[in-house]
Amino acid sequence: MARRLFGDISPFTYRISLRKMIALRRVRNLTHRVRFATHRAAPLPVLLYSHNSLIRRKLGNVDLQLQENKAVNLALAAPHVNGVVIRPGETFSFWHLVGATSVSRGYRTGLTISSGRATAGLGGGICQFTNLLHWMVLHSPLTVTEHHHHDNLDLFPDYNRQIPFGTGTSIMYNYLDYRVRNDTEQDFQFMVSVTDEYLVGELRATRALDVKYHIQEQDACFYEQGGEVYRHNRIYRSTRSKATGNEVERVLVIENDARVVYDRALIAAEILPERPGTTVVTR
Numbered sequence: 001m002a003r004r005l006f007g008d009i010s011p012f013t014y015r016i017s018l019r020k021m022i023a024l025r026r027v028r029n030l031t032h033r034v035r036f037a038t039h040r041a042a043p044l045p046v047l048l049y050s051h052n053s054l055i056r057r058k059l060g061n062v063d064l065q066l067q068e069n070k071a072v073n074l075a076l077a078a079p080h081v082n083g084v085v086i087r088p089g090e091t092f093s094f095w096h097l098v099g100a101t102s103v104s105r106g107y108r109t110g111l112t113i114s115s116g117r118a119t120a121g122l123g124g125g126i127c128q129f130t131n132l133l134h135w136m137v138l139h140s141p142l143t144v145t146e147h148h149h150h151d152n153l154d155l156f157p158d159y160n161r162q163i164p165f166g167t168g169t170s171i172m173y174n175y176l177d178y179r180v181r182n183d184t185e186q187d188f189q190f191m192v193s194v195t196d197e198y199l200v201g202e203l204r205a206t207r208a209l210d211v212k213y214h215i216q217e218q219d220a221c222f223y224e225q226g227g228e229v230y231r232h233n234r235i236y237r238s239t240r241s242k243a244t245g246n247e248v249e250r251v252l253v254i255e256n257d258a259r260v261v262y263d264r265a266l267i268a269a270e271i272l273p274e275r276p277g278t279t280v281v282t283r
Contacts, residue, residue: 021175029096037090037182038097040083044189044204049139052198053132057159063120069108070125075194076106077129082192086182091145092190094130095174101126113150113170123173128199130169130178133190136203137180138167138237138253139213142188146179154231154258157266164217164235166256211248214238222260223272229260232275 055074056067080098101107101123110124137144148170158165169178182188191202220233233256239249257275264271 022173025175025177034093035090036096037084037086037092039085039087041085041189042083043191043202044085044187044206046205046208048188048203048205048209049136050200050202051132051135051162052200053128054160054162055128055194055197055199057156066109066111066120066124070110070128071194072106072108073101073110073123073125074129074199077101077126078192078194078199081129081133081190084190086142086180086188086190088182088185088187090182092180092182094133094171094178096177098126100173113153113155118155127169127171129192130171131167132192132199132201133178133180134169135163135167135215136190136201138215140188140203140205141184141209141211143181143183144179145181146177148176148178149254150258152256152258154260155262157262158268164215164233165220165231166233166235166254166258167215210242211239212242214240215253219276221272221276222267222269223275225275229264229267229271230275231258231260232256 055071056064077098081094084092084097086092099105103122107123109120109122110126112119112121112124134144134147149166150168150170154165170176171178186206189204191204193200214237216236216238218234218236220231222229222231224230235253235256237249237251237253238247240247260267
């Protein structure tokens with residue numbers, strides 16, 4: 001029998017573990033001397049990339065009220081990020097700007113993920129915010145310094161999916177953060193707002209780039225292993241020169257092998273009897 005972690009013994013021990021992790025992160029923030037991005041400004045002149053993320057999606061049997069609460073949570077968080085400028089050498093930290101998602105600040109119970117299943121928690125649904133930020137960052141030269149995944153799980157069936165599976169993020173105040181560092185010589189900026197339907201994002205800069213980024217999914221499939229269904233894909237980022245159109249770099253961003261936790265009947269694609277062999281492409 002596997003030994004349970006201290007935080008899994010009871011809700012009380014979980015809260016103790018949570019407070020410990022939060023305290024440790026605060027200590028690291030003080031000792032690591034990171035220069036956090038905090039300055040805000042009017043929109044920078046060049047729009048590099050934009051994306052609209054649908055707020056209310058069909059997610060299996062998830063309570064629709066959790067989706068409504070998520071909309072409130074996103075609207076509360078957006079002003080803390082909107083307009084922030086990431087200057088050269090600075091690091092964007094989602095939690096450093098947004099702060100704790102507490103009842104006193106108006107946050108509601110939304111969808112969260114715990115132990116491989118959908119559940120409810122205060123401030124739930126906020127990961128959609130960092131999903132949007134990460135997708136925009138992938139189309140830029142910014143350096144991702146902290147990025148967490150949902151424990152290699154495929155949590156919900158596809159419904160109007162706009163971006164490839166596996167490019168999302170997992171966050172938890174404040175020890176699972178989303179952080180991006182500006183290692184370039186110009187400023188970048190996030191502009192984020194919420195409409196009735198969408199979380200709207202823009203990534204702006206001082207000057208236009210001489211390259212363009214393309215995110216591509218390859219080797220996407222579902223397969224069966226040990227009585228479980230898994231989802232596999234590879235996400236590549238291609239960098240092309242605007243002057244010539246030639247590809248100057250191609251890198252593997254992530255390879256996903258995620259266990260499907262919903263009913264396999266909701267999978268529209270063929271489920272292969274085993275994981276196919278694939279070839280890694282790098283340049």
